[in-house]
Amino acid sequence: MVKTDMSNILMSSEDDAKEKQNSIVVPMDDLDTVSSDSPDTVDALAMELATIQQSAKRIAIIGSRNLPITHQQMIETLATALVRQGNTIITSGGSSGTNAAAIRGAMKANPDKLKVILPQTIGQQPSDVQNQLIGVPNIVEHPDRAMMTLADASRVCNREIIDDCNQLICFLSHTSKTLHNAVQYAEEGHKVITVFYLD
Numbered sequence: 716m717v718k719t720d721m722s723n724i725l726m727s728s729e730d731d732a733k734e735k736q737n738s739i740v741v742p743m744d745d746l747d748t749v750s751s752d753s754p755d756t757v758d759a760l761a762m763e764l765a766t767i768q769q770s771a772k773r774i775a776i777i778g779s780r781n782l783p784i785t786h787q788q789m790i791e792t793l794a795t796a797l798v799r800q801g802n803t804i805i806t807s808g809g810s811s812g813t814n815a816a817a818i819r820g821a822m823k824a825n826p827d828k829l830k831v832i833l834p835q836t837i838g839q840q841p842s843d844v845q846n847q848l849i850g851v852p853n854i855v856e857h858p859d860r861a862m863m864t865l866a867d868a869s870r871v872c873n874r875e876i877i878d879d880c881n882q883l884i885c886f887l888s889h890t891s892k893t894l895h896n897a898v899q900y901a902e903e904g905h906k907v908i909t910v911f912y913l914d
Contacts, residue, residue, distance in 0.1 A: 808831055
């Protein structure tokens with residue numbers, strides 16, 4: 716909105732001439748234009764800010780299975796801290812790596828603040844994963860994906876996890892195609908995203 720001071724309108728012609736001498740003229744065709752099909756970045760930023768300011772968020776933690784023990788310990792500590800702040804952690808099953816560390820960390824703080832979404836069923840998980848899920852109160856299984864390959868079921872699972880969260884934290888390498896696709900999907904959904912590259 717442009718506000719106009721009435722005293723400026725009533726200026727004498729002499730003052731008007733002085734004003735014109737001090738003015739800078741900017742050609743209108745030099746101004747940036749916004750096309751009608753560009754995304755409304757103000758709304759996207761407002762959504763992101765609102766998510767960041769929420770006292771309790773639903774935070775998805777997913778990532779690579781191949782992690783050194785030091786990285787797993789950091790993820791476990793992060794998950795514990797996030798749950799203690801009142802957040803809910805959403806992840807998938809895993810015998811090692813990112814998901815397993817996120818489960819351990821959340822379980823230490825408050826099992827009720829952990830949601831594990833499996834790509835298929837508990838029975839289709841390796842025995843060490845089944846053992847890790849003992850005591851997890853909120854597990855989502857998908858028997859409808861029992862006939863899918865694990866890779867395809869995992870892709871669908873990552874999307875489900877992202878749909879359910881406000882914020883995504885992902886640990887991956889530059890060659891992790893499935894995880895890169897998950898991050899891109901989160902970007903399209905205007906989620907708050909934190910990516911940690913392991914290479």
